Amino acid sequence: MIAQTVGLPEIIIVIIYLMLIGYLGWLGYRRTRTATDYLVAGRKVHPFVMAMSYGATFISTSAIVGFGGVAGLFGMSLLWLTFLNIFVGIFIAFVFLGGPTRKMGHHLDAHTFPELLGRRYQSKFVQIFSGVIIFLFIPLYAAAVLIGGCEFIAAQFGIEYIVALLVFSVLIAAYVVVGGLKGVMYTDALQGTIMFVGMIILLIWTYITVGGVVGGHQSLTDLAGLVPGKLKAMGHQGWTSTPKFGWGSHGYDLWWIVISTIAMGVGIGVLAQPQLIVRFMTVKSRKELNRAMLIGGVFILIMTGVAFTVGSLSNVFFAQKGQPFTGRVIKTIDADKNQCVLQLMKKNDGGQWVDIKDKKVPVVLDSDKPYTGESVPIGAKDVPIAQGRSISIVYAKGNAGQIIPTYITSAMPKWFSLLFLLVLLAAAMSTLSSQFHAVGTSIGRDVYEQVTGRHGRSIGITRIGILIGIIMAVSISAYARESTMIARATAIFFGLCASAFLPAFVGGLFFKRITKAGAIASMIVGFGATAFWLLFVKAQEASAIGLVQKFAGGKSSILADSPNWPVVDPILIALPLSILTVIIVSLMTKPSSKEHLADCFRK
Amino acid sequence: MLGIDDFYVLLAYLLCLLSAVLCVIYGLVTWNRGEEAVQEEDVRWVEGEKKVEEEL
The missing domain is CATH 1.20.1730.10 (Sodium/glucose cotransporter)
Structure with a gap:
């Protein structure tokens, strides 16, 4: 089961790595090449080591x-x-x-x-x-x-x-x-x-x-x-x-x-x-x-x-390259830099755009396609659905x-x-x-x-x-x-x-x-x-x-x-x-x- | 400079590089200095250290 989740190559690489570490440890144990052995044996420890x-x-x-x-x-x-x-x-x-x-x-x-x-x-x-x-x-x-x-x-x-x-x-x-x-x-x-x-x-x-x-x-x-x-x-x-x-x-x-x-x-x-x-x-x-x-x-x-x-x-x-977020612009931060705050939205089962509760994120609007072409009625106005990318902490879920x-x-x-x-x-x-x-x-x-x-x-x-x-x-x-x-x-x-x-x-x-x-x-x-x-x-x-x-x-x-x-x-x-x-x-x-x-x- | 406008962040960035260079220069200059002969107490210390490691 772990192999399915993690992937066989990963498991093999980790096992090889652990075996190598184990081998070096054993080699060191057998030849007792700990730091102290170098000290008395008068051998030189390579400064790199x-x-x-x-x-x-x-x-x-x-x-x-x-x-x-x-x-x-x-x-x-x-x-x-x-x-x-x-x-x-x-x-x-x-x-x-x-x-x-x-x-x-x-x-x-x-x-x-x-x-x-x-x-x-x-x-x-x-x-x-x-x-x-x-x-x-x-x-x-x-x-x-x-x-x-x-x-x-x-x-x-x-x-x-x-x-x-x-x-x-x-x-x-x-x-x-x-x-x-x-x-x-x-x-x-x-x-x-x-x-x-x-x-x-x-x-x-x-x-x-x-x-x-x-x-x-x-x-x-x-x-x-x-x-x-x-x-x-x-x-x-x-x-x-x-x-x-x-x-x-x-x-x-x-x-x-x-x-x-x-x-x-x-x-x-x-x-x-x-x-x-x-x-x-x-x-x-x-x-x-x-x-x-x-x-x-x-x-x-x-x-x-x-x-x-x-x-x-x-x-x-x-x-620049993260997964884009979609939503409606609720605040413009810097119009020249296309930076704004989005109220994130998603489509519900009926295909309508709805707000995701308490999800407001700062974004840079997509330079090629800042708006998806869709819109959502808010009050008397049709508000366009925008898309943009945010900062690391947002992608890291806080x-x-x-x-x-x-x-x-x-x-x-x-x-x-x-x-x-x-x-x-x-x-x-x-x-x-x-x-x-x-x-x-x-x-x-x-x-x-x-x-x-x-x-x-x-x-x-x-x-x-x-x-x-x-x-x-x-x-x-x-x-x-x-x-x-x-x-x-x-x-x-x-x-x-x-x-x-x-x-x-x-x-x-x-x-x-x-x-x-x-x-x-x-x-x-x-x-x-x-x-x-x-x-x-x-x-x-x-x-x-x-x-x-x-x-x-x-x-x-x-x-x-x-x-x-x-x-x-x-x-x-x-x-x-x-x-x-x-x-x-x-x-x-x-x-x-x-x-x-x-x-x-x-x- | 370097795309960083803030003086103190730029200073930190440059000091990181300079301090690494300082370590390199110090290492090169003192490469052959500081040789010390192994004393009796060093040998005794190593024997003690081996016992400590055995306990682990």
């Missing part, structure tokens, strides 16, 4: 489908996130954090991110607290990755989202079971390569389809009139324009969403991602990091840069997560859809494996072993932890799928990591004066402030959780009457508080012993 492997872990379906879809909705100002992804996530991370993290990790014999922090500050609490946060919240990010993959599978094969989730979860679980967690570099590198090739084809094809780089951007600029009223009221000024900036009015909400939540929350949060930080410890020397950067920067550009550009440009494709999948299935050839399926499988698997790796080690090594003192005896707990993590991620994916859920879940996790860990992590790497008390206080303040903001201030999350309504008389935020505050990301509040805390408390408390600091910072 290192970069692709890091990039594949960094970039997931969340970035491609989730944030790509958000770009389809909000426009190219999302490219600020791509810039931060490259400049902060690659350049700053590799140049400034990679080397010191590797050195300190090896000096202290730390194997997980919580363990690195715990040993730097000689604190069990730090390790356990970090482990618990990672264990509890990574599933949220993993859910974002799962939703991204399932949105595409559902659109591509026309199956129910929940069926797609089931199939995808089984594939991921199988991958985890056959050893996908062991971080075999060739497997990751193959996945990175597939992603790289797929996204380059997508970019070139899209630019050709929409009339070239300049022509495509210009057409997108010209579509500004079609921005839906709801988004316009939030400050959306078109897909090639920055949202309106200011403070104190809902007309500036979108700027704060794009810049504070999407660009800063995710762009800075990447520096404190546990599953990426441990990667630095596996490299042999700083040389590997230097070499990997060459490809890493380009890789991220091709991943998120392409996803956000294509997501935005999908509006041009749909406005779900931003569906914009990229709908675009791929509508605009790209069939063979590419198949390739894109592999791109997404690769993107999801490489990121999920590192996420579940972090889930397993955090609950086993960082929490269980530290609490019980039973070192090296946490295999059962680790596996149960991974299983719980997978179940949590799948459950969230099943119940919390909504328009911008992928981007929001990712932003929550990234922001939380930044606020809770970044000051203690960076402070611990570079400053001897940062104390255990300072680190603990900053982690608690960073986590607490983020939690408070999400529970009581940030309206979308707070209202979904539901606690704020009890304290704010049914409102979605305790600052509901103060415009812009309810859309400000927690990172803007929690990270500065966390930084201040680590500095002030450290200055007030005694640093670690000289011997310990000498051990941490020796050359």
Whole structure:
């Protein structure tokens, strides 16, 4: 039955791909070619392999489908996130954090991110607290990755989202079971390569389809009139324009969403991602990091840069070549550009045109045939039936997560859809494996072993932890799928990591004066402030959780009457508080012993 | 320029390209720098890491 719905070629290609991944995993297992083996064996890891492997872990379906879809909705100002992804996530991370993290990790014999922090500050609490946060919240990010993959599978094969989730979860679980967690570099590198090739084809094809780089951007600029009223009221000024900036009015909400939540929350949060930080410890020397950067920067550009550009440009494709809508013109937006609002209509059983209730969409009228030649009597007048094409979010039925999948299935050839399926499988698997790796080690090594003192005896707990993590991620994916859920879940996790860990992590790497008390206080303040903001201030999350309504008389935020505050990301509040805390408390408390600091910072 | 009228979006577009170029240049310039000999602690770390991976 699945073969009939999905198609035999797709199944065969996916099976071949999985077998190849399985084979590489087995090869890696047999020859133990994980990153660490390279390190001791003195063999060289090809910088291409290192970069692709890091990039594949960094970039997931969340970035491609989730944030790509958000770009389809909000426009190219999302490219600020791509810039931060490259400049902060690659350049700053590799140049400034990679080397010191590797050195300190090896000096202290730390194997997980919580363990690195715990040993730097000689604190069990730090390790356990970090482990618990990672264990509890990574599933949220993993859910974002799962939703991204399932949105595409559902659109591509026309199956129910929940069926797609089931199939995808089984594939991921199988991958985890056959050893996908062991971080075999060739497997990751193959996945990175597939992603790289797929996204380059997508970019070139899209630019050709929409009339070239300049022509495509210009057409997108010209579509500004079609921005839906709801988004316009939030400050959306078109897909090639920055949202309106200011403070104190809902007309500036979108700027704060794009810049504070999407660009800063995710762009800075990447520096404190546990599953990426441990990667630095596996490299042999700083040389590997230097070499990997060459490809890493380009890789991220091709991943998120392409996803956000294509997501935005999908509006041009749909406005030029999407399935036309029919209806009567109820408002002219721009007569020169043939832009208007249609009240959608359809023919009833009796062959008469009738309104489709509450379906008003902004369209560009068909340039060859703006009117079908038919008309409908409205009052005393005969109103002509017009036809035109709309923007991406309309074709995606209001779900931003569906914009990229709908675009791929509508605009790209069939063979590419198949390739894109592999791109997404690769993107999801490489990121999920590192996420579940972090889930397993955090609950086993960082929490269980530290609490019980039973070192090296946490295999059962680790596996149960991974299983719980997978179940949590799948459950969230099943119940919390909504328009911008992928981007929001990712932003929550990234922001939380930044606020809770970044000051203690960076402070611990570079400053001897940062104390255990300072680190603990900053982690608690960073986590607490983020939690408070999400529970009581940030309206979308707070209202979904539901606690704020009890304290704010049914409102979605305790600052509901103060415009812009309810859309400000927690990172803007929690990270500065966390930084201040680590500095002030450290200055007030005694640093670690000289011997310990000498051990941490020796050359 | 490039069909994008908004200065800040154009800036973001160009900064994306420039930062990728920066990574390429940095990678090329430092291609042979940063070699570090494998220390005893590195070997110990790898052995520990293998145990962690076995538990998974």
